[in-house]
Amino acid sequence: MPSHDDLGVEVRGVTRRFGAAHALQGMDLTAPYGQVTALVGANGAGKTTLLLILATLLAPDAGLVRVAGHDLRTDAAGARLALGWMPDTFGVYDRLTVDEYLEFFADAYRLPAAEKARRIRALLTLVHLDDYQGRPVHVLSRGQKQRLGVARALVHRPRVLLLDEPASGLDPRSRVELRDLLRTLAGDGVAVLVSSHILSELEEMADRVVLVDHGRTVGQHRMDDLAAAARTRWRIRALDPDTLAAALAARPEAGLVVPLPGGAEVGPLTEAAAADLLTGLVADGLRLAGFGPVGGALESVYMAMTENRR
Numbered sequence: 001m002p003s004h005d006d007l008g009v010e011v012r013g014v015t016r017r018f019g020a021a022h023a024l025q026g027m028d029l030t031a032p033y034g035q036v037t038a039l040v041g042a043n044g045a046g047k048t049t050l051l052l053i054l055a056t057l058l059a060p061d062a063g064l065v066r067v068a069g070h071d072l073r074t075d076a077a078g079a080r081l082a083l084g085w086m087p088d089t090f091g092v093y094d095r096l097t098v099d100e101y102l103e104f105f106a107d108a109y110r111l112p113a114a115e116k117a118r119r120i121r122a123l124l125t126l127v128h129l130d131d132y133q134g135r136p137v138h139v140l141s142r143g144q145k146q147r148l149g150v151a152r153a154l155v156h157r158p159r160v161l162l163l164d165e166p167a168s169g170l171d172p173r174s175r176v177e178l179r180d181l182l183r184t185l186a187g188d189g190v191a192v193l194v195s196s197h198i199l200s201e202l203e204e205m206a207d208r209v210v211l212v213d214h215g216r217t218v219g220q221h222r223m224d225d226l227a228a229a230a231r232t233r234w235r236i237r238a239l240d241p242d243t244l245a246a247a248l249a250a251r252p253e254a255g256l257v258v259p260l261p262g263g264a265e266v267g268p269l270t271e272a273a274a275a276d277l278l279t280g281l282v283a284d285g286l287r288l289a290g291f292g293p294v295g296g297a298l299e300s301v302y303m304a305m306t307e308n309r310r
Contacts, residue, residue: 008191
């Protein structure tokens with residue numbers, strides 16, 4: 001268990017009600033420095049409510065919340081200076097230029113004048129908007145405005161970065177760039193906590209995952225442990241599908257076999273069981289053209305967690 005000094009975010013037993021509705025019912029969460037932590041849950045699970053509390057925009061009814069070591073009950077101002085916040089939707093000042101927009105927030109954080117211009121140029125380069133310096137914000141596409149929002153959240157070099165659905169509206173290239181950016185920030189020691197419904201993206205970028213459902217924490221896992229333990233379906237392609245079908249029929253460990261054009265789908269299997277099956281099929285002399293999971297470990301866990309919502 002990481003010590004308090006290793007945690008950018010620490011949440012213990014947090015509750016929050018809106019009238020008769022219990023949005024958070026004793027939620028727990030940690031987000032260490034130097035790692036990307038994914039917050040995963042269905043709509044209404046409490047993700048945005050928790051992020052609003054962490055951003056000091058909403059007060060919890062009970063529980064402990066620390067951001068960058070600052071207890072929000074006694075030092076919310078200190079937490080604000082240490083965190084960057086990008087909500088799922090945010091307004092922009094359309095009459096400002098892109099660099100004026102970032103200057104406004106740099107002034108709000110009292111960045112020295114000598115540092116401000118250099119910081120803004122670096123941020124625009126970081127989010128691939130340097131070609132838009134001097135141009136009005138209203139000419140940006142939705143995805144470009146999302147990237148500008150990331151730059152705004154980073155203007156004061158926060159130690160903790162909170163993002164709610166940051167990939168919304170981004171094209172595939174921008175999503176890859178966002179993933180690489182968050183990995184770079186984590187490599188620089190920032191504690192990144194990100195909520196998203198794009199599970200494949202989270203699985204590729206996150207070190208840890210916190211699963212939440214109905215306002216409670218269901219589990220906190222390292223992503224590599226989750227991948228090793230998850231049971232998923234696997235898709236196999238072979239140069240001779242008929243030979244593959246016969247080989248799988250002789251292997252009950254393959255689980256449920258569903259024929260597909262050019263191959264078959266098997267499982268559910270863990271990574272270890274899938275590796276054993278692959279080894280056995282190759283040893284049988286099969287010429288395989290493809291072998292991989294259908295979906296990811298995080299998707300499998302999410303589907304199991306939300307099974308009762310169908």
